[in-house]
Amino acid sequence: MTGADAAVSAWRRSRLDARASAATVNQERAAVALMCELTGLRLGVKALRVAPPGEPEALEEREAGAVERAAAAARARDRAIVAVLLYSGARVEECARPWVEDVAVTARTGTVRLHGKRDQVRIVPRRRPGPRCWTISPGAAARTGRCGSDSADP
16 A cells, blocks of 8 residues: 555545545545546545435334324324325425315325425325325315314314
């Protein structure tokens, strides 16, 4: 190992200890490798392995069940928010914007119209039969037009 390789290895270790992501360290290493190449040095330090992007982190079944049980004791609005987040895969920002007209629920199916980033709209099917909180009380809808607004629960 040459002096340059030892220095880059020590630098890489310090960046990882500072909690820099592997992708960031690889980009920085590529810049150092280019500099070394321009000066005529050959860098022997390999890039870090980065896992390919997969599905985003999500709650496990038992964690989702715990959230659902906690929401069961909450107000109607909170139960509706949890149901939309758990059963439609909505982002938090998307969950804040639906109106009553954006939620279509029948006995077996349902869809939620989500307003996302830059006003993009996507229609998401309900993944599985959810709890009763998918139902919006007519009184709350008439008063506010918002999904899951605070109201007396049926």
